[in-house]
Amino acid sequence: MVGNQLNTVIEAVPEPMLHLDAAGLIVASNAAARSLLGDWIQGRSYAAVLRQPALLGRIETVQADGNPGEARFELADSAGSTQFRVRITALRGLSETPASLRPDSARFPLLLHFTDITHLREAEEMRRDFVANVSHELRTPLTAVLGFIETLRGPARNDEAARDRFLSIMEDEARRMNRLVSDLLSLSRVEAAERMRPSDLVDLRAVLDGTLAAMRPAAELTGNTIVLHTEAVEAVREKGQGEAPRNLILGDRDQLMQVFLNLTENALKYGGPDRPVDLTLSREDGSGSMKGKVIRVDVTDHGDGIDPQHVPRLTERFYRIDTHRSRAMGGTGLGLAIVKHIVNRHRGRLRITSEKGRGSTFSVLFPEA
Ligand SMILES: Nc1ncnc2c1ncn2[C@@H]1O[C@H](COP(=O)(O)OP(=O)(O)O)[C@@H](O)[C@H]1O
């Protein structure tokens, strides 16, 4: 009777649960457990079903002493591995014999409750990787600076030429750390606000003009030109056909500026010297999950292009195709991660297309306001 009620309760729980009797046989399981472990488990010994030493050991302990326990259970299939935390609870009240009369060999019936913790584990791993990456990125310039300080105090104490050279390297390294810290702060600010949709009306044309004004001096130094193409949009406006097209979106002006600065900077850096960079503003009909009109900006370079295998990973933090090259050009490896978060916050899309030997286009699409 009590057992039947227990089975009804187990059946109502969405996570996998097993009920083991005092002999260790599976006397009840719910649908989630059967879909996880198979339909054949009913009436089997838990040891034949679960088969993972760490978990079996914990179950034996709880069977014997009746104190609640916990263990990990991992299930691997072609789709990857799923991690479970298994809570093991003795059903003291269901033991047939009163505790005082129980022989030492008697075992408790148990309840096993599985919780999928794969995502928790992944988040934990991501956090660990991130901390390790940041530490590594900071350690390299720090080691250089400390090394030069030592040299300046010792062997190069009276060498004026060496002092100037070392100080300028130290300045570069300090600036690198500064950029890294600013990028980390931007990233954490954008992440914190990611769920708050921006509400200012922003004209993307004005943001692009600002980007151009900010980037042109640097571009001239490397012989690059940056060209803004808005013909399609402007032409319609001039002809006065129908409703005047707008470039307005709901946005955060500073963050949008950061998106186009980062993309343009990459196009200049990775597109190579003397190669033009094109910014194209256009409007189109949304497709897929983006309904209505969409305002689109393409940032196109004419560099070497990107191998397709790298494309899906470019927006990961610290992911670089060529770490040495990125560092040499002052990169932090965070630019595209910041871009992705800002675009997400604006409910926009980032699309990357690239052709080896011809160049790459980073497109951002935003719903029109
Ligand atoms: N326009 C581009 N052409 C080729 N590779 C690019 C381009 N933009 C970005 N990448 C690659 O993506 C990586 C990550 O970019 P980003 O996050 O901006 O970091 P950073 O520029 O600091 O290295 C770069 O290191 C580079 O390998």
Ligand SMILES: [Mg+2]
């Ligand atoms: Mg960059």
